[in-house]
Amino acid sequence: MKAEQKILPDATSLITAAAEHFVSTARSAIAKRGVFYVALAGGSTPKGLYEKLATSPYIEQIDWARVHLFFGDERCVPATHDDSNFKMARQAMIDLIPIPAENVHRMPTESGDAADVAVRYADTMKMVMDGAPFDLVLLGLGPDGHIASLFPETPALDVTDTLTASLYVEKFDSWRVTITYPVINAARQVIVFIAGEAKAAIVNDITTDAVSGLPVQRLAPENDYYWFMDKAAAGQ
Numbered sequence: 001m002k003a004e005q006k007i008l009p010d011a012t013s014l015i016t017a018a019a020e021h022f023v024s025t026a027r028s029a030i031a032k033r034g035v036f037y038v039a040l041a042g043g044s045t046p047k048g049l050y051e052k053l054a055t056s057p058y059i060e061q062i063d064w065a066r067v068h069l070f071f072g073d074e075r076c077v078p079a080t081h082d083d084s085n086f087k088m089a090r091q092a093m094i095d096l097i098p099i100p101a102e103n104v105h106r107m108p109t110e111s112g113d114a115a116d117v118a119v120r121y122a123d124t125m126k127m128v129m130d131g132a133p134f135d136l137v138l139l140g141l142g143p144d145g146h147i148a149s150l151f152p153e154t155p156a157l158d159v160t161d162t163l164t165a166s167l168y169v170e171k172f173d174s175w176r177v178t179i180t181y182p183v184i185n186a187a188r189q190v191i192v193f194i195a196g197e198a199k200a201a202i203v204n205d206i207t208t209d210a211v212s213g214l215p216v217q218r219l220a221p222e223n224d225y226y227w228f229m230d231k232a233a234a235g236q
């Protein structure tokens with residue numbers, strides 16, 4: 001399935017459009033099913049969205065007690081480490097919104113054993129969501145075409161029998177844990193955030209089919225699928 005592209009003039013309007021979209025997605029999930037399950041992404045573009053959501057008029061429009069925050073991927077470092085996606089999201093949003101602590105599901109990275117973290121996080125997902133799909137999976141796009149921590153040429157790309165996978169990412173010399181393709185593809189909605197000139201080359205390569213088989217190109221969302229981009233990334 002091809003993504004619907006939403007192209008905004010600049011990074012500021014991209015974040016505003018994304019915040020409005022997030023609010024309406026959350027409200028509609030809560031109205032229909034009483035709960036909103038969302039997987040957050042790491043990276044600088046999603047961070048701007050989290051900061052926005054923690055401010056007026058967005059913060060008041062969501063019934064945070066009905067929101068469950070998960071992480072689509074995590075670096076295998078303690079929650080207090082600067083590389084932690086949880087720490088980023090906590091500082092940008094979680095500490096500022098009225099969400100019950102038990103609705104925030106971070107990856108239990110303190111053991112430092114990525115394989116163990118992956119298994120435990122899959123158990124948490126099963127326990128909390130009880131087989132329901134994510135209402136929304138937020139993703140950033142790396143310049144190498146990675147999404148979540150599904151990096152090119154890693155075995156995690158081929159994991160289809162579990163909800164999560166662990167992997168070693170050579171270029172960052174780091175262990176990561178990621179949700180797998182079946183989880184992302186089954187979501188009710190998937191959004192990839194792409195901002196800035198540094199992403200123009202990869203976006204152009206993908207949209208002109210100059211490359212193939214990159215992690216983002218292997219996505220096959222079964223439901224709503226969007227790319228939110230600014231003009232700098234879209235090359236316009």
Ligand SMILES: O=C(O)[C@H](O)[C@@H](O)[C@H](O)[C@H](O)COP(=O)(O)O
Pocket residue numbers: 041042043044045046073074075085139140141142143146147148149
């Ligand atoms: O933890 C991570 O590294 C991410 O989840 C990753 O997939 C990120 O979203 C992209 O690398 C884009 O990051 P930027 O928005 O910072 O370019």
